[in-house]
Amino acid sequence: MTLVLGLAAALWGLGWLLGTPLRLRLAMIGLLWAAVVLLNFALPAVHALRQATGGDARVWLVLALVAGLGFGYRVLLGRLKARVATLTPVAARGAFSESELDRYARHILLREIGGPGQRRLKDARVLVVGAGGLGSPVLLYLAAAGVGCIGIIDDDSVDASNLQRQIIHTDQRIGMAKVRSAALAMKALNPHITVRPYQRRLTPEIAAELVADYDLVLDGSDNFDTRYLANRVCVAAGKPLVAAAITQWEGQLSVYDPASGGPCYECVFPVRPAPGMVPTCAEAGVAAPLPGVIGSMMAMEAVKRLTGAGEGLVGRLMIHDALYAETRVIGVKKRADCPVCGGALTPAARLS
Numbered sequence: 001m002t003l004v005l006g007l008a009a010a011l012w013g014l015g016w017l018l019g020t021p022l023r024l025r026l027a028m029i030g031l032l033w034a035a036v037v038l039l040n041f042a043l044p045a046v047h048a049l050r051q052a053t054g055g056d057a058r059v060w061l062v063l064a065l066v067a068g069l070g071f072g073y074r075v076l077l078g079r080l081k082a083r084v085a086t087l088t089p090v091a092a093r094g095a096f097s098e099s100e101l102d103r104y105a106r107h108i109l110l111r112e113i114g115g116p117g118q119r120r121l122k123d124a125r126v127l128v129v130g131a132g133g134l135g136s137p138v139l140l141y142l143a144a145a146g147v148g149c150i151g152i153i154d155d156d157s158v159d160a161s162n163l164q165r166q167i168i169h170t171d172q173r174i175g176m177a178k179v180r181s182a183a184l185a186m187k188a189l190n191p192h193i194t195v196r197p198y199q200r201r202l203t204p205e206i207a208a209e210l211v212a213d214y215d216l217v218l219d220g221s222d223n224f225d226t227r228y229l230a231n232r233v234c235v236a237a238g239k240p241l242v243a244a245a246i247t248q249w250e251g252q253l254s255v256y257d258p259a260s261g262g263p264c265y266e267c268v269f270p271v272r273p274a275p276g277m278v279p280t281c282a283e284a285g286v287a288a289p290l291p292g293v294i295g296s297m298m299a300m301e302a303v304k305r306l307t308g309a310g311e312g313l314v315g316r317l318m319i320h321d322a323l324y325a326e327t328r329v330i331g332v333k334k335r336a337d338c339p340v341c342g343g344a345l346t347p348a349a350r351l352s
């Protein structure tokens with residue numbers, strides 16, 4: 001077998017030195033392979049020539065299969081690259097640099113996103129509330145996906161206890177404001193985006209003005225005051241809200257958008273739990289990958305919403321139990337008597 005491989009290498013090297021076309025060199029290797037396979041089929045098992053060429057035709061057949069798969073992959077990859085160039089509209093070519101086209105090629109290949117969808121991502125403005133466990137994967141994936149402008153609001157600083165799950169931060173940035181740490185990671189991942197850090201808490205005094213400047217809000221906060229505030233502001237502004245929560249091994253996620261006929265957050269959770277009934281991650285603990293799972297799903301809902309791809313979670317609540325690897329989705333409905341989106345209050349009153 002070594003003899004045959006050496007002969008093949010010699011033929012290939014000689015052809016390369018003489019400038020023989022690639023197809024001709026491949027043809028010579030193919031003829032050598034066919035001769036070896038024929039010898040292994042035709043000669044007796046004990047024949048010296050058969051032994052010198054491997055002794056079993058199946059070895060060469062498997063080798064040919066592996067080589068064929070590799071060659072096929074290379075051809076397919078070349079065709080995919082050509083397809084990206086063909087499918088990308090002229091308008092998108094003008095809007096994106098060559099670096100961006102390479103970066104977003106896998107998105108552009110998707111029929112549901114394509115060039116127009118990637119353009120919508122580039123033009124989008126998304127506000128993310130919280131740069132912690134849920135915010136970390138959300139911010140990284142929105143940045144990687146090419147969302148043009150991403151706002152981050154959080155008043156906390158990076159602590160060593162965060163690093164078990166908040167993957168956007170690093171040990172070297174302990175003590176740094178989370179919004180600044182997140183912005184550094186996002187710009188390092190994708191320099192083509194704009195990041196707006198707000199180092200403060202989301203409060204009623206600033207919420208309405210802040211949300212008005214964005215197309216979509218993602219809430220990954222860890223307290224009910226912020227969740228209910230984000231919901232009220234989004235309803236008043238007619239902006240969709242992707243909101244999630246996690247604790248220990250479980251997480252939940254939905255898209256709240258009364259303007260599309262779905263419920264708001266307060267429709268689904270009209271009464272906030274009594275103090276101590278829902279412990280925080282600091283009190284009850286949380287499995288490290290859980291915020292990555294739920295936060296990535298939040299980012300996926302955002303990408304779908306911004307591009308119009310697929311079916312989102314409006315009117316549906318996803319519940320994930322990581323401990324037993326179970327995920328279920330239940331229907332949720334708008335409440336006619338909801339004080340936030342049921343028409344009982346004017347938009348101005350909803351913020352009070």
